[in-house]
Every structure is written in structure tokens, then in C-alpha cells.
Amino acid sequence: MMGDSEAIVQSPLAIRGLTVSYAHRPVVHSVDFVTPPGSMTAIVGPNGAGKSTLLKAVLGITRRLTGEVRVFGQPVEAMSRHVAYVPQRSSVDWDFPATVIDVVTMGLFRDLRWWQPTRHRHRQRALESLSRVGMEAFADRQIGQLSGGQQQRVFLARALIQQAALTILDEPFAGVDAATEKAIVEVLKQLKREGRTLLCVHHDLATVRDYFDHVLLLNVRRIADGPVEEAFTAANLQATYGGRLSPMQLVRLMEPVAQGESRGE
Numbered sequence: 001m002m003g004d005s006e007a008i009v010q011s012p013l014a015i016r017g018l019t020v021s022y023a024h025r026p027v028v029h030s031v032d033f034v035t036p037p038g039s040m041t042a043i044v045g046p047n048g049a050g051k052s053t054l055l056k057a058v059l060g061i062t063r064r065l066t067g068e069v070r071v072f073g074q075p076v077e078a079m080s081r082h083v084a085y086v087p088q089r090s091s092v093d094w095d096f097p098a099t100v101i102d103v104v105t106m107g108l109f110r111d112l113r114w115w116q117p118t119r120h121r122h123r124q125r126a127l128e129s130l131s132r133v134g135m136e137a138f139a140d141r142q143i144g145q146l147s148g149g150q151q152q153r154v155f156l157a158r159a160l161i162q163q164a165a166l167t168i169l170d171e172p173f174a175g176v177d178a179a180t181e182k183a184i185v186e187v188l189k190q191l192k193r194e195g196r197t198l199l200c201v202h203h204d205l206a207t208v209r210d211y212f213d214h215v216l217l218l219n220v221r222r223i224a225d226g227p228v229e230e231a232f233t234a235a236n237l238q239a240t241y242g243g244r245l246s247p248m249q250l251v252r253l254m255e256p257v258a259q260g261e262s263r264g265e
């Protein structure tokens with residue numbers, strides 16, 4: 001049986017007592033959460049539940065009021081090269097003049113020195129990442145000329161090039177078509193098969209059980225977390241979403257996914 005401290009050292013992400021406040025109002029309150037290695041976790045909760053804020057606080061983009069974030073037992077600040085981040089597409093200025101390959105190569109910035117020109121080897125790595133998301137042909141395109149789904153694939157390629165142990169994604173399926181969603185899910189599942197850990201803010205409750213093996217239900221506080229079959233229950237969803245989910249929606253969400261069937265298709 002693994003002790004608490006051992007579990008934290010082995011865990012790609014361990015959060016303890018995390019609180020974030022805006023204007024003295026806690027929007028994330030006293031959250032404890034540990035990801036098992038190689039897991040794929042959905043963070044779900046209603047609008048304004050603090051999901052994006054939690055991710056940003058983990059990454060140090062937003063200031064933590066209290067709490068501790070550890071990556072494989074070390075403070076996250078010392079482990080940033082092992083953590084890749086796919087931000088919300090809407091949070092980025094896509095008019096900024098940059099090509100697709102520029103954006104993907106940015107994923108290597110911790111390996112580059114300012115005096116080093118981007119080497120042929122780096123371009124090759126960027127092209128490999130782009131080919132994993134079906135975007136190799138767009139390498140020299142301006143990012144402002146891409147569709148929403150293509151932008152999302154480019155962001156994913158930027159995370160892939162990092163070969164990080166932990167990848168954090170904020171709504172990677174928002175505003176993408178079914179084909180892109182399927183392509184992204186396949187890439188994420190492949191990362192999981194490689195033993196990498198994924199943590200993903202996700203809005204579509206109907207696909208949680210098909211795409212993810214773990215879930216964190218959040219509404220300012222941690223309502224529940226664990227393997228999907230244990231934590232993604234009608235009672236926990238009710239506690240997280242309150243009256244926003246009808247009894248019929250809850251019943252549908254509890255129906256098992258048929259073997260070989262993907263709810264996302």
C-alpha cells in the first residue's frame with residue numbers, strides 16, 4: 001500500500017489546499033487533487049466553476065492565494081519543462097504575425113538559447129508534431145489564416161513537441177468540428193498509451209466516459225474525483241451542477257457506453 005508522500009512523489013500532479021481569489025472572492029477554494037500517472041482526467045463543472053483558473057494557478061499564470069502544486073514531488077516552478085499547456089483558443093491573439101511552424105517551435109523554447117538560430121533539427125521536430133495532427137501542409141501558413149479547428153490542432157502540435165510527462169488542456173474541443181474532435185481525441189489517447197498524463201477541462205458531459213478514465217468535478221470546491229466509473233455519478237453531478245441538469249439528462253449520462261461505440265462520433 002502506497003503512503004501519501006510516496007503517492008505525491010510518483011504523481012505527475014499533486015495539488016494541496018489550492019485557493020485562488022479575484023477581488024477577495026475565492027473562485028477556487030481549498031482544492032486537493034492528485035493525478036495518477038498515465039491517467040487522462042476531465043475537469044468538469046458549470047460555467048464560472050473555476051476550471052480555467054485552477055489550470056492557470058497550477059501553471060503559475062495566475063497567483064495562488066494559498067496551496068501547493070507539485071509535479072513528481074517537486075515544486076511546479078522547477079518542473080515547468082515537463083508540463084505542456086494548451087490554452088483556450090479564444091485567449092490568444094491570432095492576428096499576431098507568426099507562421100504555424102513558428103508557433104509549434106515555441107514549444108521548444110526551454111531547449112533554445114536566444115543566440116541560437118532555430119536549427120534544421122528543430123524544424124524537423126516541428127514538422128513531425130504537425131504531421132501527428134494532420135497539419136504538416138500548413139507549416140508556413142500565417143496563423144491568422146487558419147480555421148478554429150486548425151488553430152486547435154496547431155496548439156496541440158506545440159504541446160506535442162515538448163514531449164512533456166504532463167499535458168494540461170483547456171477545452172481543446174471548443175468550437176471544433178466532429179472530425180477535428182475525433183483527431184484530437186486519438187492524439188490524446190495515443191499520448192496516454194505512451195504513459196503520459198493528461199488533464200483537460202471538458203464541457204461535453206456526454207463524452208466524459210468515452211474519452212477519459214478519471215474525472216475531477218469542480219464547483220469552486222472539489223466536489224469529487226476518481227476513476228470515471230466511481231466518481232462520475234448522478235449524485236456527484238447533481239452536487240456539482242445543482243438544478244442545471246435535468247433528471248432526464250442525468251439518466252442519459254449514466255447509461256453505459258456500448259462496446260466499440262463512441263459517443264463523440
Ligand SMILES: Nc1ncnc2c1ncn2[C@@H]1O[C@H](COP(=O)(O)OP(=O)(O)OP(=O)(O)O)[C@@H](O)[C@H]1O
Nearest residue numbers: 022023027045046047048049050051052053054201
Ligand atoms: N482575471 C479575472 N479577474 C476577475 N475575475 C475573474 C478573472 N478570471 C476569471 N474570473 C472569475 O472567476 C470565476 C471562475 O472563472 P473561470 O474562467 O476559472 O471558470 P470556468 O469554470 O473555467 O468557466 P467556463 O466554463 O465559463 O470557462 C468566474 O466567476 C470569473 O468571472
